[in-house]
Amino acid sequence: MTETVVAVDGPAGSGKSSVSKAAAKRLDFAFLDTGAAYRALAWHVLESGANPEQATEVISSLGGFDYSIGTDPDGYAVHVSGTDVTESIREPRVSAAVSAVARVPEVRAHLTALFRSIIRDSDKAGIIVEGRDITTVVAPDATARILLTASEEARMSRRSAELATESASDVAIALQKRDRADSRVVDFMTAADGVVTVDSTNLNFDETVDAVLDVIRTSHET
Numbered sequence: 001m002t003e004t005v006v007a008v009d010g011p012a013g014s015g016k017s018s019v020s021k022a023a024a025k026r027l028d029f030a031f032l033d034t035g036a037a038y039r040a041l042a043w044h045v046l047e048s049g050a051n052p053e054q055a056t057e058v059i060s061s062l063g064g065f066d067y068s069i070g071t072d073p074d075g076y077a078v079h080v081s082g083t084d085v086t087e088s089i090r091e092p093r094v095s096a097a098v099s100a101v102a103r104v105p106e107v108r109a110h111l112t113a114l115f116r117s118i119i120r121d122s123d124k125a126g127i128i129v130e131g132r133d134i135t136t137v138v139a140p141d142a143t144a145r146i147l148l149t150a151s152e153e154a155r156m157s158r159r160s161a162e163l164a165t166e167s168a169s170d171v172a173i174a175l176q177k178r179d180r181a182d183s184r185v186v187d188f189m190t191a192a193d194g195v196v197t198v199d200s201t202n203l204n205f206d207e208t209v210d211a212v213l214d215v216i217r218t219s220h221e222t
């Protein structure tokens with residue numbers, strides 16, 4: 001039974017995944033990357049030849065979506081029907097299709113229920129869950145709720161440093177397009193009531209992890 005739930009939201013490239021993972025390791029908590037599930041469904045839709053832009057085709061694909069993800073911050077594998085898709089869900093074709101899949105309300109309801117069961121079943125004392133709507137929809141009553149932000153410029157340069165095979169401008173354009181589409185569905189740019197903003201624009205990685213750990217500690221004390 002998970003006692004402490006930490007919810008982290010924010011735009012693409014703000015550091016949600018890497019910072020949450022590092023904080024979870026420090027606390028010996030589990031870690032859940034919810035974006036991986038939306039990406040895996042987009043991969044599944046593309047793989048089955050369905051059109052991600054067509055909500056009815058996406059909803060039909062949900063029936064055969066057999067998904068699993070680990071919650072170990074030291075390394076987690078993502079599987080769809082037994083196929084390891086950990087790497088392939090990061091491909092640009094999946095990033096380009098994921099927002100269309102994520103805007104379908106039936107998809108969000110299905111995955112939210114899945115995330116809640118993973119959170120409930122985790123055998124660690126705590127879990128850090130990151131995504132876009134964790135502080136507001138998936139776990140609004142989490143022990144600590146954090147909005148991790150960074151300037152668009154910082155986010156783009158961090159993301160393009162990771163994706164060496166693509167040009168910086170291609171990465172920037174794709175990221176802006178995805179953020180714009182995603183923010184029509186959930187607001188992850190402004191902190192909801194009770195959500196603490198950590199702006200990492202002028203913090204290095206370790207300072208950002210420390211800032212997140214501080215919010216978690218403070219939330220425990222109140």
Ligand SMILES: Nc1ncnc2c1ncn2[C@@H]1O[C@H](COP(=O)(O)OP(=O)(O)O)[C@@H](O)[C@H]1O
Nearest residue numbers: 012013014015016017018158200203204205208
């Ligand atoms: N405060 C920071 N300073 C510098 N680089 C950072 C910082 N936070 C995260 N990063 C780096 O930025 C990149 C994108 O982070 P990631 O965790 O993938 O973001 P998100 O999950 O929000 O899309 C990673 O390479 C990560 O190591």
Ligand SMILES: Nc1ccn([C@@H]2O[C@H](COP(=O)(O)OP(=O)(O)O)[C@@H](O)[C@H]2O)c(=O)n1
Nearest residue numbers: 012013034035036038098099102131132133
């Ligand atoms: N809680 C969440 C998490 C992700 N998503 C969707 O999943 C996509 C991929 O999320 P991600 O966290 O892997 O994206 P990055 O920020 O890591 O690039 C996002 O662009 C959203 O479309 C969502 O709608 N709700």
